[in-house]
Amino acid sequence: xxFILIDKIVSLDPGKKIKTVKSVxxxxxxxxxxxxxxxxxxxxxxxEGLIESASWLVRETENFAHSMxxxxxxxxxxxxxxxxxxxxxxxxxxxxxxxxxxxxFTGFGLSKGERIVEARFGLRHFNxxxxxxxxxxxxxxxxxxxxxxxxxxx
Amino acid sequence: xAMSRDEIFQEVQEVLVDALxxxxxxxxxxxxxxxxxxxxxxxxxxxxxxxxxxxxIKIPREELFPAESLMNNPDFVSNGKLxxxxxxxxxxxxxxxxxxxxxxxxxINKLGDLFTVGAIINYVETKLAAA
Amino acid sequence: xxxxxxxxxxxxxxGKCAVAVKxxxxxxxxxxxxxxxxxxxxxxxxxxxxxQTSGILVGEANRFxxxxxxxxxxxxxxxxxxxxGDTIKLDATIESITPEAAxxxxxxxxxEKLIAEIDLMFSHIDQNLAGKEFPEENFVFxxxxxxxxxxxxxxxxxxxxxxxxxx
Numbered sequence: 001x002x003f004i005l006i007d008k009i010v011s012l013d014p015g016k017k018i019k020t021v022k023s024v025x026x027x028x029x030x031x032x033x034x035x036x037x038x039x040x041x042x043x044x045x046x047x048e049g050l051i052e053s054a055s056w057l058v059r060e061t062e063n064f065a066h067s068m069x070x071x072x073x074x075x076x077x078x079x080x081x082x083x084x085x086x087x088x089x090x091x092x093x094x095x096x097x098x099x100x101x102x103x104x105f106t107g108f109g110l111s112k113g114e115r116i117v118e119a120r121f122g123l124r125h126f127n128x129x130x131x132x133x134x135x136x137x138x139x140x141x142x143x144x145x146x147x148x149x150x151x152x153x154x
Numbered sequence: 155x156a157m158s159r160d161e162i163f164q165e166v167q168e169v170l171v172d173a174l175x176x177x178x179x180x181x182x183x184x185x186x187x188x189x190x191x192x193x194x195x196x197x198x199x200x201x202x203x204x205x206x207x208x209x210x211i212k213i214p215r216e217e218l219f220p221a222e223s224l225m226n227n228p229d230f231v232s233n234g235k236l237x238x239x240x241x242x243x244x245x246x247x248x249x250x251x252x253x254x255x256x257x258x259x260x261x262i263n264k265l266g267d268l269f270t271v272g273a274i275i276n277y278v279e280t281k282l283a284a285a
Numbered sequence: 286x287x288x289x290x291x292x293x294x295x296x297x298x299x300g301k302c303a304v305a306v307k308x309x310x311x312x313x314x315x316x317x318x319x320x321x322x323x324x325x326x327x328x329x330x331x332x333x334x335x336x337q338t339s340g341i342l343v344g345e346a347n348r349f350x351x352x353x354x355x356x357x358x359x360x361x362x363x364x365x366x367x368x369x370g371d372t373i374k375l376d377a378t379i380e381s382i383t384p385e386a387a388x389x390x391x392x393x394x395x396x397e398k399l400i401a402e403i404d405l406m407f408s409h410i411d412q413n414l415a416g417k418e419f420p421e422e423n424f425v426f427x428x429x430x431x432x433x434x435x436x437x438x439x440x441x442x443x444x445x446x447x448x449x450x451x452x
Binding site: 003030048067074145 | 286287288289314315316318319320321322323325327328329330332333336354355356357358359360361362363366419420422424425427429
Binding site for chain 2: 356380
């Protein structure tokens with residue numbers, strides 16, 4: 001099982017907006033526990049899809065300057081409907097601001113015109129070497145990996 | 155607990171900012187909860203919980219936000235509009251709201267517009283006075 | 286990958302608050318994607334761990350009769366990250382509870398460090414989502430979840446206490 005919660009970047013406007021899609025399949029193991037007899041994508045993974053979408057927008061906008069992009073805060077994340085296997089969700093994330101080490105966004109996910117999730121959230125981005133210069137090689141490795149992953153999402 | 159209307163507004167503003175994730179300046183007296191501030195069912199529950207805590211009062215959700223049960227009752231709604239009985243029921247349940255514009259065209263889709271920040275302040279004022 | 290994000294409860298005060306713990310280990314596959322070379326527990330999975338801690342607390346308050354699901358993350362803030370080898374402690378408190386919903390507050394710590402503060406809202410879906418269809422049985426609180434409470438003994442104050450409410 002891989003921890004990647006979007007499948008494709010549909011459109012990307014650096015500094016501004018990104019649209020991505022994720023398809024849900026019964027092959028995703030956690031669905032067996034969430035829930036038995038009623039498999040639906042867990043709410044936090046819907047948020048993860050929004051976070052990953054925003055992270056790609058940051059990476060492209062800052063040209064992969066930072067290795068670590070983490071959620072700093074989220075507010076008013078609402079789950080309005082369920083997403084079941086066989087369905088696909090399209091995430092739209094708009095940037096309010098993208099600065100060097102922080103950014104904030106609003107985002108939502110739609111499936112067949114129905115709103116599934118919406119959120120306001122902020123990310124923080126940094127390099128491990130900022131605190132400890134021996135981590136430079138690790139930063140480089142993560143950034144290389146993210147560039148390769150970007151290719152998978154075309 | 156003699157709170158001024160302004161003090162009540164400050165507390166209500168804080169509750170709405172926390173519950174709805176909106177900015178301070180979006181919470182004006184005229185702002186509608188559903189239209190302007192994006193509140194929905196789950197948010198109404200959150201708002202009630204927080205108002206109860208902030209003001210030390212008990213708020214039956216039905217009293218503050220009766221719209222949902224009204225909309226689902228066939229006696230109260232006909233052809234997308236509230237019937238006379240429906241209007242009477244609404245007036246009875248929400249004395250803290252101003253209906254004059256709504257009464258001219260009681261379209262149920264516009265019910266949401268009635269519930270403004272001002273209406274909440276009125277409600278809290280009444281509850282505190284009665285306490 | 287199982288969808289269980291806490292390992293056990295160490296305190297449980299029915300209807301009020303609870304404490305759970307989770308070990309973070311390199312054996313967890315997802316860490317290797319987040320991020321390759323520097324694994325940290327994804328924040329969303331930290332939120333899920335809190336949701337499971339709080340959700341079981343809320344569910345148990347109604348004897349697991351309601352299907353309790355996460356409806357809203359009111360607010361969450363992260364102050365630090367969590368790495369393999371860490372054990373996180375999740376403290377959850379019920380702020381309000383009604384037949385339709387519940388709101389909880391919580392914090393995650395790792396030793397002395399504050400990792401996150403997370404406030405959530407849960408919906409009791411049979412009472413609250415008219416028009417959507419669900420299976421009859423309570424698919425939310427499976428035996429796996431309920432068994433997390435089994436390790437707790439009643440009231441003697443030793444590690445792992447289960448204090449009952451009115452019943």
